[in-house]
Amino acid sequence: MNSKAVILLIFLLSLCPLFSIEKEISAFNTRAFNSLDLDPSNALYFADKSIYINNNSDKKEYLYSLYIKARALDILNEKFLLIDTVKEGFNIIKEGNIKLDNNLFILFIAETFLKYDMYEELDTLLTIEELVASLDDREVVYFSILRFKLNFELGIEIDLNKFEQILNLSKSLENDEILAMVYNFFGEYYKDIDLQKSLSYFLKSSEFEMSPYGVQSLLALGEITNSTNYLKEAYLVSKFINKDPLEIEVLKSLCQKYKKVGDYKNLSIVQEDLIALQEKYSNFILLQNKKIQRLGFNQEVLLDKLEKSKTKESFLQLILISMAVAFFFFIIVLSVQSYRLRGFNI
Numbered sequence: 535m536n537s538k539a540v541i542l543l544i545f546l547l548s549l550c551p552l553f554s555i556e557k558e559i560s561a562f563n564t565r566a567f568n569s570l571d572l573d574p575s576n577a578l579y580f581a582d583k584s585i586y587i588n589n590n591s592d593k594k595e596y597l598y599s600l601y602i603k604a605r606a607l608d609i610l611n612e613k614f615l616l617i618d619t620v621k622e623g624f625n626i627i628k629e630g631n632i633k634l635d636n637n638l639f640i641l642f643i644a645e646t647f648l649k650y651d652m653y654e655e656l657d658t659l660l661t662i663e664e665l666v667a668s669l670d671d672r673e674v675v676y677f678s679i680l681r682f683k684l685n686f687e688l689g690i691e692i693d694l695n696k697f698e699q700i701l702n703l704s705k706s707l708e709n710d711e712i713l714a715m716v717y718n719f720f721g722e723y724y725k726d727i728d729l730q731k732s733l734s735y736f737l738k739s740s741e742f743e744m745s746p747y748g749v750q751s752l753l754a755l756g757e758i759t760n761s762t763n764y765l766k767e768a769y770l771v772s773k774f775i776n777k778d779p780l781e782i783e784v785l786k787s788l789c790q791k792y793k794k795v796g797d798y799k800n801l802s803i804v805q806e807d808l809i810a811l812q813e814k815y816s817n818f819i820l821l822q823n824k825k826i827q828r829l830g831f832n833q834e835v836l837l838d839k840l841e842k843s844k845t846k847e848s849f850l851q852l853i854l855i856s857m858a859v860a861f862f863f864f865i866i867v868l869s870v871q872s873y874r875l876r877g878f879n880i
Contacts, residue, residue, distance in 0.1 A: 559584050559595050566602045574606040575822040581606065590626075597623055601639035604646070609779075610822055613650070620646045624655065630664050637673050640665065644680050648687075656684055675704050675712050679719050714747040718754050744771055746780055753787055762791050762800075778815040785811065 566580035752768035
């Protein structure tokens with residue numbers, strides 16, 4: 535009985551490296567995600583480590599690593615690496631047979647396809663039956679808006695009845711973010727004057743004004759009303775949120791508006807702010823890229839370290855398994871000899 539317990543213990547010990555790899559992958563992903571906004575180069579580094587160690591063995595964690603990597607690349611304006619990353623995730627999702635805990639990466643892939651005019655890929659993504667069937671109501675609204683945007687870009691007329699259904703669904707969810715997105719879509723793409731009161735009331739009656747979607751709503755109102763007041767408000771909110779890309783977007787809109795109305799005094803002031811902010815953000819990206827090189831992203835140094843780590847773990851695992859097998863046969867030999875001795879004594 536004791537020998538069986540020892541064999542079981544050694545067998546379980548031989549599996550320890552497998553569990554340690556899973557924990558390491560998860561830990562790298564957690565560190566990567568927590569670094570995204572403040573230190574995207576760090577997020578990129580740890581996401582890449584997780585991807586390399588995982589090697590697509592755990593598809594859920596692998597897709598999560600790709601999602602973090604894609605978001606980091608988006609922040610760092612690495613267009614081509616970003617497209618390669620979302621395409622890799624897209625191909626895995628197309629294969630099916632995987633149920634994600636949420637569809638954040640899928641939505642990010644769709645938005646990236648739309649952003650870079652990859653309409654064929656977006657159309658394919660939006661029509662994957664297994665994926666569409668797995669969407670909850672919130673994600674149905676997201677997918678529908680993406681379909682509306684795609685149709686708009688392709689010159690296909692929007693189905694207003696369908697839009698009305700999606701608007702009602704978004705209201706029933708009682709989610710300010712979803713409702714803002716639906717309003718923003720119509721404000722941005724159709725500049726519908728009838729939405730002005732609804733959008734303005736929505737902003738003032740919710741706490742969502744002080745958020746990125748609130749800024750987008752204010753920008754949409756600025757377009758609808760042809761007024762700089764909403765754009766100024768959007769600028770103040772974007773400064774409060776303190777995200778440089780968002781603030782740059784608002785300043786560009788203000789510049790265009792001041793130029794359009796011939797207000798060159800305010801245009802000059804805003805342009806100075808825009809240039810200073812763009813320079814600050816460029817320096818941030820430059821420092822991040824230098825850090826990427828120092829950390830070893832896309833360099834042989836990182837790959838060599840990971841390869842050595844992986845080889846060491848595999849070697850330890852092999853030793854433990856060999857010990858378990860050797861001990862198992864040793865017990866069998868002892869049992870046979872013991873049986874023979876008992877037979878001889880009889």
